[in-house]
Amino acid sequence: MRNILEKSGILTILALLVFINHACKPTAQSIVDECIEVYGGKKYDDLxxxxxxxxxxxxxxNINGKxxxxxxxxxxxxxxxxxxVTxxxxxxxxxxxxxSVPDSMATKYTSSVNSVAYFFLLPKPLNDPAVSKELVGTSKIKGxxxxxxxxxxSEEGGGKDHQDVFMYWIEKKSKSMDYFAYSYETNGGGIRFREAFNxxxxxxxxxxxxRNYGFEDLNTKLENLDVLFGQNxxxxxxxxxxxxxxxx
Incomplete structure (x- = not known):
């Protein structure tokens, strides 16, 4: 009986350790939340x-999402x-x-203005309702x-270019968003990799x-851009x- 209890206790401890280890692992959401806090947090709500x-x-x-x-x-x-644009x-x-402007041109102008605002406000837009985030790994850039x-x-709420895919590199210690990349399909498509400075x-x-780097095709995987960037x-x-x- 004593051996059974001891084994049961050990299994309970091991299960608890596995649970704690899993609970402590960062998620895409927790990393983005910390990054947004570093960049301004609640100050984005009244901007x-x-x-x-x-x-x-x-x-x-912006006032509370409006x-x-x-x-x-x-x-x-x-x-x-x-x-x-509102x-x-x-x-x-x-x-x-x-x-008055045709609907097609209104859509084009709206997309253009939204794009500039989106990039200026990063990383805050990463918590928009239409965003799906996934932690896909880690990498080392410039040490x-x-x-x-x-x-x-998602198509609903994701805008005209909802099919675009983005990748963000967030520094583990400082939570600084130092790099990001995206693929796009408009005007023939392409890949862009941006390095933050200043x-x-x-x-x-x-x-x-x-600094805006890139290729005019879609043959390069976003996941590999950090390696290619390191190789100039x-x-x-x-x-x-x-x-x-x-x-x-």
Missing amino acids: DVAFDFRNMHYTIK YTYTRIQIDSSGHKIEDV NDSFERKIDGVKT KEYDKIKVKF QKTQNGIKYSDY KIPLKSEIINLNVIIK
């Missing part, structure tokens, strides 16, 4: 941002064009006058250890500029730099 990108002026305003994004540009004729609407003004998180989007924090919100085998395409950033 007012303005910046310039590629000769256009952008604003991002957002308004604007893009202002001056066309070749000197007209001021303002695009306004959770459920698009509006274009030319010289302050609301102008630092990273968790690799794969992101897909990282800054303003009024509690951390943001980055990016991904061509540099451009730099993504936001100017005159003001965060309130």
Whole structure:
């Protein structure tokens, strides 16, 4: 009887250790939550941002999930064009006058404005309802250890490019999102790998500029880009730099 009790006790302890070990392992969700906290956390819930990108002026305003994004540009004729995107609407003004646009163009303009806002707000959008996250492994880049998180989007709520796939490299210790990559199918498709640099924090919100690397085909797996980057085998395409950033 004593042996049975001892064996039972050992099995219970082993089961408990397995449970604790499993419970302590990070998940894609827990890693992303920690990363978002490092970049601003609850400050994203009441946000007012303005910046310039590629000769256009952008604003991002968000109050508890209700957002308004604007893009202002001056066309070749000197007209001021303002695009306004909210959770459920698009509006274009030319010289302050609301102008009707075909649905196809409204979709295109909305997608373009949303894209700029999305990348500026990362990693916060990784907790959007349409996002599906998976921890697919770890890797080492420039001597630092990273968790690799794969992101897909559901068709409902995932936007026009819901079929795109993303990969994020989040540094294990600092929870900094130093790299991310994505594949896209529009305009023939391609692969992009972005390296964060010039990282800054303003009024509690951390943001980055990016070096933009990539290929013009879909033959390379996102999971392998960290290795190719370490071997200097991904061509540099451009730099993504936001100017005159003001965060309130």
